[in-house]
Amino acid sequence: MGFHHLLLLFFSVVLHNFMQLTQAQMPGFISLDCGGEKNHTDRLGLEWTPDDQILYGKTSKISTENETRQQYQTLRYFPADNRKYCYSLNVKTRTRYLIRATFLYGNFDSNNVYPKFDISLGPTHWATIVISDANTIESQELIFLASDPTVSVCLSNSTTGLPFISTLELRQFNGSVYLTPYEDQFFLSVSARINFGADNEDPVRYPDDPFDRIWQSDLVKKANYLVDVAAGTTKVSTNLPIDIGKDELPPQRVMQTAVVGRSGSLTYRLNLDGFPGFGWAYTYFAEIEDLNPKQTRKFRLVLPGAPDVSKAIVNIQENAQGNCRVYEPGFYNISLPFVLSFKFTKTTDSTEGPLVNAIEISKYLEISDGSFDGAVAASLVSGYRLLDWAQEGGDPCLPAPWSWLECNSDPQPKITSVKLSSKNISGSIPSELAKLSSLEELWLDGNAFTGSIPDFTGCPNLKIIHLENNQLSGDLPSSLADLPNLHKLYVQNNLLSGSVPSGLLSKNIILNYTGNNKLHNKTSGGKLNKYIIFGLAVGAVALLIGFISACLIIRQNKKGHKKEPEGSFHVSSMSNATSEGAQCFTLSELRSATDNFQKKVGSGGFGTVYYGKLNDGKEIAVKILGNTNIQQGKKEFANEVSLLSRIHHRNLVKFYGFCQDEGKDILVYEFMHNGTLKEHLYGPLAKEHKLKWLKRLKIAEEAAKGIEYLHTGCVPSIIHRDLKTSNILLDNNMKAKVSDFGLSKLAVDGISHVSSIVRGTVGYLDPEYYISNHLTEKSDIYSFGVILLELISGKEAISNESFGINCRNIVQWAKLHIENGDIQGIIDPSLGDEYDIQSMWKLAEKALMCVQPHANTRPSMSEIIKELQDAILIERGGSSEEISRNSFHSSLNMGLLDVGVDPYVSFHESIALPSAR
Ligand SMILES: *[C@@H]1O[C@H](CO)[C@@H](O)[C@H](O)[C@H]1NC(C)=O
Ligand SMILES: *[C@@H]1O[C@H](CO)[C@@H](O)[C@H](O)[C@H]1NC(C)=O
Ligand SMILES: *[C@@H]1O[C@H](CO)[C@@H](O)[C@H](O)[C@H]1NC(C)=O
Ligand SMILES: *[C@@H]1O[C@H](CO)[C@@H](O)[C@H](O)[C@H]1NC(C)=O
Ligand SMILES: *[C@@H]1O[C@H](CO)[C@@H](O)[C@H](O)[C@H]1NC(C)=O
Ligand SMILES: *[C@@H]1O[C@H](CO)[C@@H](O)[C@H](O)[C@H]1NC(C)=O
Ligand SMILES: *[C@@H]1O[C@H](CO)[C@@H](O)[C@H](O)[C@H]1NC(C)=O
Numbered sequence: 001m002g003f004h005h006l007l008l009l010f011f012s013v014v015l016h017n018f019m020q021l022t023q024a025q026m027p028g029f030i031s032l033d034c035g036g037e038k039n040h041t042d043r044l045g046l047e048w049t050p051d052d053q054i055l056y057g058k059t060s061k062i063s064t065e066n067e068t069r070q071q072y073q074t075l076r077y078f079p080a081d082n083r084k085y086c087y088s089l090n091v092k093t094r095t096r097y098l099i100r101a102t103f104l105y106g107n108f109d110s111n112n113v114y115p116k117f118d119i120s121l122g123p124t125h126w127a128t129i130v131i132s133d134a135n136t137i138e139s140q141e142l143i144f145l146a147s148d149p150t151v152s153v154c155l156s157n158s159t160t161g162l163p164f165i166s167t168l169e170l171r172q173f174n175g176s177v178y179l180t181p182y183e184d185q186f187f188l189s190v191s192a193r194i195n196f197g198a199d200n201e202d203p204v205r206y207p208d209d210p211f212d213r214i215w216q217s218d219l220v221k222k223a224n225y226l227v228d229v230a231a232g233t234t235k236v237s238t239n240l241p242i243d244i245g246k247d248e249l250p251p252q253r254v255m256q257t258a259v260v261g262r263s264g265s266l267t268y269r270l271n272l273d274g275f276p277g278f279g280w281a282y283t284y285f286a287e288i289e290d291l292n293p294k295q296t297r298k299f300r301l302v303l304p305g306a307p308d309v310s311k312a313i314v315n316i317q318e319n320a321q322g323n324c325r326v327y328e329p330g331f332y333n334i335s336l337p338f339v340l341s342f343k344f345t346k347t348t349d350s351t352e353g354p355l356v357n358a359i360e361i362s363k364y365l366e367i368s369d370g371s372f373d374g375a376v377a378a379s380l381v382s383g384y385r386l387l388d389w390a391q392e393g394g395d396p397c398l399p400a401p402w403s404w405l406e407c408n409s410d411p412q413p414k415i416t417s418v419k420l421s422s423k424n425i426s427g428s429i430p431s432e433l434a435k436l437s438s439l440e441e442l443w444l445d446g447n448a449f450t451g452s453i454p455d456f457t458g459c460p461n462l463k464i465i466h467l468e469n470n471q472l473s474g475d476l477p478s479s480l481a482d483l484p485n486l487h488k489l490y491v492q493n494n495l496l497s498g499s500v501p502s503g504l505l506s507k508n509i510i511l512n513y514t515g516n517n518k519l520h521n522k523t524s525g526g527k528l529n530k531y532i533i534f535g536l537a538v539g540a541v542a543l544l545i546g547f548i549s550a551c552l553i554i555r556q557n558k559k560g561h562k563k564e565p566e567g568s569f570h571v572s573s574m575s576n577a578t579s580e581g582a583q584c585f586t587l588s589e590l591r592s593a594t595d596n597f598q599k600k601v602g603s604g605g606f607g608t609v610y611y612g613k614l615n616d617g618k619e620i621a622v623k624i625l626g627n628t629n630i631q632q633g634k635k636e637f638a639n640e641v642s643l644l645s646r647i648h649h650r651n652l653v654k655f656y657g658f659c660q661d662e663g664k665d666i667l668v669y670e671f672m673h674n675g676t677l678k679e680h681l682y683g684p685l686a687k688e689h690k691l692k693w694l695k696r697l698k699i700a701e702e703a704a705k706g707i708e709y710l711h712t713g714c715v716p717s718i719i720h721r722d723l724k725t726s727n728i729l730l731d732n733n734m735k736a737k738v739s740d741f742g743l744s745k746l747a748v749d750g751i752s753h754v755s756s757i758v759r760g761t762v763g764y765l766d767p768e769y770y771i772s773n774h775l776t777e778k779s780d781i782y783s784f785g786v787i788l789l790e791l792i793s794g795k796e797a798i799s800n801e802s803f804g805i806n807c808r809n810i811v812q813w814a815k816l817h818i819e820n821g822d823i824q825g826i827i828d829p830s831l832g833d834e835y836d837i838q839s840m841w842k843l844a845e846k847a848l849m850c851v852q853p854h855a856n857t858r859p860s861m862s863e864i865i866k867e868l869q870d871a872i873l874i875e876r877g878g879s880s881e882e883i884s885r886n887s888f889h890s891s892l893n894m895g896l897l898d899v900g901v902d903p904y905v906s907f908h909e910s911i912a913l914p915s916a917r
Contacts (some may be wrong), residue, residue, distance in 0.1 A: 029170065031167065031170075078164070091150065102167045250326070267344075283330060287324065287355070295351045302342070336363075434459060456483060593622070618670075653729055669739065674732065674734055765782075
């Protein structure tokens with residue numbers, strides 16, 4: 001069986017056993033031994049698994065001089081055609097990874113023609129692999145932030161020879177050392193990672209480097225690589241431990257060796273693969289020589305053509321604050337040539353020559369947006385996970401289209417043709433097909449499709465449609481006749497019924513609808529057409545009636561009628577707001593219910609709350625508004641009464657009634673047995689019985705629903721204006737309800753804000769509202785964001801102690817951590833490991849959106865609810881294994897936080913000056 005078969009076939013391996021893989025060694029390590037036959041553990045302790053889940057491609061055994069590692073005794077190769085062949089690896093989203101592919105040719109095809117082909121990561125062209133020696137391993141590395149749960153590595157576009165691969169390695173990072181301001185648009189393609197002063201030619205990697213980065217020995221001199229070394233360059237090393245500081249800095253073994261320019265300078269020249277271009281370049285210094293107090297080591301970096309770079313002086317001991325500590329100045333974005341000559345020279349007042357331990361240089365590789373229909377295509381294939389054709393992986397069009405697709409050559413290619421004839425597909429025709437806006441040909445014939453033919457008006461370019469030999473039923477949609485370019489339509493041998501739309505019959509197209517017993521052509525279908533017309537008329541009348549009655553309901557409400565449709569709330573205006581619907585209690589009634597105001601259960605900004613029980617056994621919370629500020633109290637009273645009596649939602653505290661007697665203003669609410677959310681987060685209650693993460697998510701969801709109802713279920717909408725954890729109450733079943741509408745005002749219909757005196761609680765107050773006095777729903781969103789941060793961190797919104805020096809505010813504190821990828825740093829320690837990091841991330845990111853300084857960039861309540869629901873799903877779906885895997889996630893970049901430096905500031909400065917991260 002030759003390659004001919006393979007032409008049609010693709011493979012994909014989804015490592016469903018990712019969990020097991022990761023448990024054995026470092027979590028997040030995948031080491032595929034391509035073409036290998038069995039698992040093995042190498043000398044370093046890395047566990048290799050064969051890529052044998054792959055159904056396609058062929059394996060070959062090779063033997064190369066001096067190479068004994070088992071993973072390099074085999075490889076997998078693919079036909080030289082215009083297809084792509086993808087490995088699909090499971091990853092964790094929002095996590096940084098190193099991915100490495102290696103290629104050892106070994107003349108496996110006895111051809112002695114060195115192959116040249118491309119590899120891509122998803123739709124992004126990663127590199128062109130050019131083999132130039134049968135016995136040399138070519139290697140490519142990328143650092144990326146996973147945005148999807150899988151990544152595809154595809155081989156394609158062979159120019160010479162057969163594409164092949166020896167190993168594919170995935171290494172999960174722990175934190176944010178490789179965080180760049182561009183990581184959404186650019187991968188880092190690793191060009192050089194050099195360990196200076198190395199003991200021998202072996203690279204330092206796992207287990208010295210827990211992330212298995214390969215630190216090349218500076219003793220390995222390749223053509224035009226590490227040449228032009230200055231005279232007087234000597235190796236130095238130490239056995240003393242090095243304070244690495246952060247986990248992802250170079251490992252100790254790399255930092256324990258260095259080179260020193262005894263004659264005052266260090267020079268090197270090396271070729272940087274992939275350059276010229278913009279890159280990321282860092283140097284790592286640690287003072288490992290024992291200098292006496294009179295000795296100093298100060299030096300500058302000199303790059304030809306970049307005079308600014310030389311302004312900064314490196315003084316390792318000062319910069320690193322001591323010996324054997326790492327100082328890592330670098331450039332987040334620097335323009336570098338293909339041939340890089342660099343030099344460190346000592347300053348005139350320095351007694352010692354420069355010293356360097358390690359450098360790391362990567363090029364920014366622009367991430368491709370992928371094809372235009374990528375999301376639709378992904379959704380389409382996700383419905384057929386088990387079928388071969390749906391598993392090809394990678395982007396549908398880039399760098400080569402899936403076997404059953406054709407794409408145009410737009411910069412963001414669009415799918416023009418879908419050819420899924422005779423693929424044994426059942427079920428209804430996937431609706432995604434009708435979303436391919438540039439589709440010209442659709443071939444679905446010879447399957448077992450059932451159901452009706454979808455509306456293809458979203459695909460105006462359709463020319464050819466093959467639906468024959470399926471089990472499609474229902475009408476032949478008349479909308480097909482509206483497709484302006486339709487040329488051929490085949491629907492024969494289905495179970496279609498009704499009449500052939502006259503538009504189709506009159507059109508000059510090739511139409512075959514034979515073999516549909518119940519489908520008739522126009523001449524015999526006159527009667528049916530009448531039915532359709534009649535049906536339409538009835539439908540229209542029904543619609544009209546529906547419309548009229550909707551208007552009536554709205555008008556009734558405008559008149560202030562009591563009858564309201566369930567779940568909706570309309571108020572005409574504040575002026576005629578009355579307390580209808582709310583019960584009017586007498587003071588004596590309330591006295592007896594509360595046993596003469598015996599049991600105080602709380603006190604808020606507006607008064608004291610007492611527990612009570614009515615004669616009918618109903619438990620109540622009785623809030624006596626304080627006398628101190630009666631003016632304002634009175635206004636709020638009227639406000640609250642008129643509002644509360646109208647609002648009914650299961651996540652809003654029920655209002656039973658009011659009482660105005662003996663100069664007292666009293667509100668009566670349903671009693672909430674479990675108190676406030678605040679008490680459960682921080683109070684004595686919290687110590688005994690901490691709220692679990694899932695519970696917190698549910699409370700947030702419930703409260704959010706209550707607020708959403710205020711925002712969107714009420715006309716005009718209601719802004720709460722004082723959302724905080726003490727205003728979220730918990731009932732018997734720990735279900736959350738929002739309380740205290742004392743500050744609520746009705747938003748004026750049609751205007752996006754209400755000007756009013758700024759009121760609210762410090763820590764929760766929307767800064768934009770505070771400055772502009774413009775009140776919108778988005779001010780509540782801000783407060784809710786603060787509540788979400790409290791749920792995540794278990795810390796109060798404002799605190800003098802919790803957030804370090806110069807920070808009293810949870811928003812400022814959480815923002816710095818989250819933006820640095822350090823979510824661990826803000827998670828409530830009492831949650832232990834009992835949460836899924838993904839749900840935590842989801843919420844943390846949403847919370848940050850909520851507290852954006854500008855109201856218009858904050859999400860709506862319904863978006864927040866969706867996020868909460870997703871997080872709850874993740875949390876429910878998470879197995880214990882999942883959780884243990886997640887708890888590995890990072891705590892990172894604390895150094896940055898300690899200094900209190902905004903990383904984005906140093907990104908810009910770093911272009912001119914080396915900056916410590
Ligand atoms: C190889 O290792 C993987 C993951 O550790 C495991 O799932 C698989 O069963 C192993 N295969 C063999 C043949 O031992
Ligand atoms: C293999 O090792 C020997 C001895 O170290 C060396 O002379 C030879 O050049 C090596 N071959 C290759 C291809 O690296
Ligand atoms: C780096 O800087 C250059 C010029 O200042 C800019 O054009 C480029 O977008 C920046 N970022 C990357 C990733 O190249
Ligand atoms: C395939 O390779 C050729 C030659 O290198 C190149 O011109 C072409 O653009 C590549 N095609 C894709 C889809 O990458
Ligand atoms: C229509 O389809 C039937 C069944 O496939 C076939 O026998 C017939 O020749 C076709 N008619 C035309 C006009 O193509
Ligand atoms: C419609 O039916 C008439 C009479 O039954 C027949 O002559 C005509 O060929 C049919 N048209 C099509 C397009 O099948
Ligand atoms: C990853 O980060 C966690 C949390 O900071 C830390 O406990 C762990 O040791 C780190 N792992 C590695 C390999 O650095």
